[in-house]
Amino acid sequence: MSTLPAVTSNNPAEQLYERVRSHGIDFFVSVPCSLLGEVIEILEGDTEVTYTPVTREEEGIGVLAGAYLAGRRPAIVMQNSGYGNIVNAVCSLVNYYSIPIVMLVSHRGSAGERIEAQVPMGDAVQGVMEASGVKCVPIAHPSDLDGVDEGIEWALAEEKSIAFLFPFSFWQDAETYVPEHR
Amino acid sequence: MRRYEATREIMNAIGDELVVCNIGHPSQEIFKLRDRPENFYMFGSMGLSSSIGLGVAMAQDRMVVALDGDGSVAMNMGTLATIGLVRPKNYMLVIIDNQSYGSTGFQRSFTADNLRLEEVARGSGVESVVAVHRETEIAPTVTRLLKEDGPHVLVVKCEPGMPDGIGVIPIDGMEVRNRFMAAAKPG
């Protein structure tokens, strides 16, 4: 499916993207986060996928559900705060109609966070995902990316959505991280 | 003209297009008027009919009609911004504007006051935006727009209210989904 080269990069964003694409995920939406900037840049440059930014994560879930109904393999790229915006759509659309959406979620409020207001939703997000019936797989480091392979295979086979959480430690050493923008 | 009569005119003008139907009474009316596997009935997720339709349109080449309401589009107004950004040729959003939240008891909606969704659509970058007020205009307008490149936003202005005895949809979500997916499959 993917014509991207085999994993050779040390760049976490590139490694993650290649893993996801290798499962035939071919339809993406995104809402920005500073941690996801590189993933979104790669996505914008990939002419083999269908992609659009969306105004809000909930709208994106609707678009992705439509894409799955039409035979595509969809994914959303968003910050964990965005999960708070999609809970009803997850329960009454995605879970109800058994639609597997791959969620690539930056985990703000995890160790290394400098913005206090990000911490409450960062602490809540795993519980909110589980309570709304979405399996949550934290990927703490690029060496854990096998978890993405297993998770996507499971999601597609079971027709269930799955969320991968990428904390600061995945992107770079939390101790040295200084956010340039929010 | 109420939503039911407007929907009847729209469904009569539809050929083999894929149709995404809004939550609640609108879906029930469409089921009664013209059930077909190409109809996706959205049983939850108020606000997302236009978005689901947009995803179907972006995913494949067949024409897609998303039937939506004024209250639902107001709930997810960012959808117009995204439609104006993506501009899929094979997409038509029909907003049945009865100035009310019909499925919850016809409470006044924002279009009963100052909101003009056709202006929001134009301001979002959609060029083909049409508003119709008369029942006899609906079918010819739908037929004409479906022959032209989209995206189209068609706003149908009608009165609040609905007929008695429409009844619930007797098939469940997985059946709706499975038969729609089979109908939407290319080839």
Ligand SMILES: [Mg+2]
């Ligand atoms: Mg209404």
